[in-house]
């Protein structure tokens with residue numbers, strides 16, 4: 194019965210067969226005045242199959258939505274067809290209006306794509322059904338980071354088409370298979386897909402970068418988009434573990450004047466995508482159970498493989514490349530503290 198009740202308050206998917214009038218001018222804070230909730234918008238184009246683009250799965254990550262507003266204006270898509278059909282999914286409208294990743298009583302909209310019994314899982318299933326019917330040729334999911342990271346593209350398969358789609362966005366590529374409930378993994382079963390991480394939300398550099406990328410995807414023939422560019426040099430990483438802290442833990446950064454469970458070094462975000470040597474101190478724990486935990490891709494606790502806690506100093510036990518380290522405590526609790534990656538040499542295809 195619980196599921197039945199839940200489905201009555203289900204976030205309904207709204208379908209649009211053209212661009213709603215004010216979509217390109219509305220502010221993210223007022224998005225609900227144009228889109229009643231999660232929406233799949235068909236943007237007619239001169240050629241098909243469509244390019245699938247998803248934005249605002251995380252409400253506080255606005256770059257993808259702003260880039261699409263610019264694309265609509267630039268190509269005058271309210272009155273003209275796009276160079277190629279687009280299927281645009283705008284995800285968590287309510288969270289976006291509040292400027293948060295997700296609301297406290299709902300799941301993360303980028304962790305609902307592998308089944309489940311919450312209304313949001315049914316929403317995700319409906320989106321995938323609608324999208325698979327239209328057979329997109331490529332799929333792009335656009336995100337931002339709260340911590341300082343380079344712009345990078347993530348892939349969930351290492352076929353040539355996936356790698357080359359990622360290469361067009363960035364020299365830095367991350368291959369990951371966990372978390373497996375993300376939209377890009379669901380889409381990777383339909384077509385080559387990428388997740389684009391475009392730096393801080395709304396940052397102008399990220400906005401123009403992703404805007405140009407979308408333009409390329411709309412105008413280049415697929416064989417060109419999926420073939421290797423002339424410069425094949427890339428830094429490819431594989432995410433091998435995820436670092437979390439318990440929900441109840443209190444965190445601090447820098448000098449940490451108040452009582453905290455873990456006090457991290459202040460320049461933590463500078464370590465993202467760098468080689469952090471063995472013996473590097475990340476911070477100090479209060480020595481209680483509210484400490485860092487490292488979980489590998491097989492869901493095993495591998496904390497002691499990566500960190501020592503001698504004298505409560507949190508020190509790396511092996512060389513590692515972190516990503517997504519952030520000082521935003523809300524995001525650390527809603528998502529994670531960061532990921533551990535290792536270089537992933539490609540046999541160049």
Ligand SMILES: [Zn+2]
Pocket residue numbers: 251254303336337
């Ligand atoms: Zn995100």
